Amino acid sequence: MHPDLILFRTAKGEEIAHSHGHEISANHRRALLVVDGKTSVANLAKKVFWVSDVTSVLEELYALGLIHDDVSTIHGQVSQSGGAGLLLKVQLAGIAKELLGTNAERIIKKIEDSDGTPTALEETLLGCKKLIKLTISDELADTFLRRGLKAIGK
């Protein structure tokens, strides 16, 4: 697992993190709870001393589909820190994937790197529009910007 990777809990991960069942071990649950959609794997491995063998546990959670590194794969309720901004990012990534298909990768990366505030997201959308217009399609650029601005309420 790449040290710079930022991980998010999936819907299934959210459910298990807040349940009191025995689907996963206590150590795995502790690791699942520290995944916040902000901290990189390297930083988690450094900071989270109360979880043993953090990287391996994260890999196992990833394999179980409880966490993911691609924000666009997360649907539904997002209750992690940065909630509203993250939810907007998820929506924007969804729009990018729907409109651009396999070409959405760079756009989703730009959205993921953006701050979650509406102003920052608006700036990111304008940047994405230019990138789409230059390298993918003129028409899709305008559609993406229009739908993106609508999603963030601008």
Place this chain on the structure above:
Amino acid sequence: MGFNITTILNFSAILIMFYCLYLALSLKSSIPGGMVGKRWNFLTILVVLFTIGYLTTPFFDQLPDDVLRLMVSGIFLFGAIYVVVTVRLIFNIIRELTE
């Protein structure tokens, strides 16, 4: 075909053109369309033409004068078109980014 400064220059030009062809083709998948993508296809075709043209340069001394003049004129013409397309592309990119 003697091994002289002209030969060295010709082979250097061919090597550089092959490198240019490699760059043009490897970037192609990252630019599926849009303003740059459309021009990129045209530029790639020109690079292919230039590569073929440059590959014939070691045999220039075996070509009749008329054919040689025609080829050189063609390379000049397509070279000029290449420069115009590239400059316009850069102009459009800068305009788009500063809008």
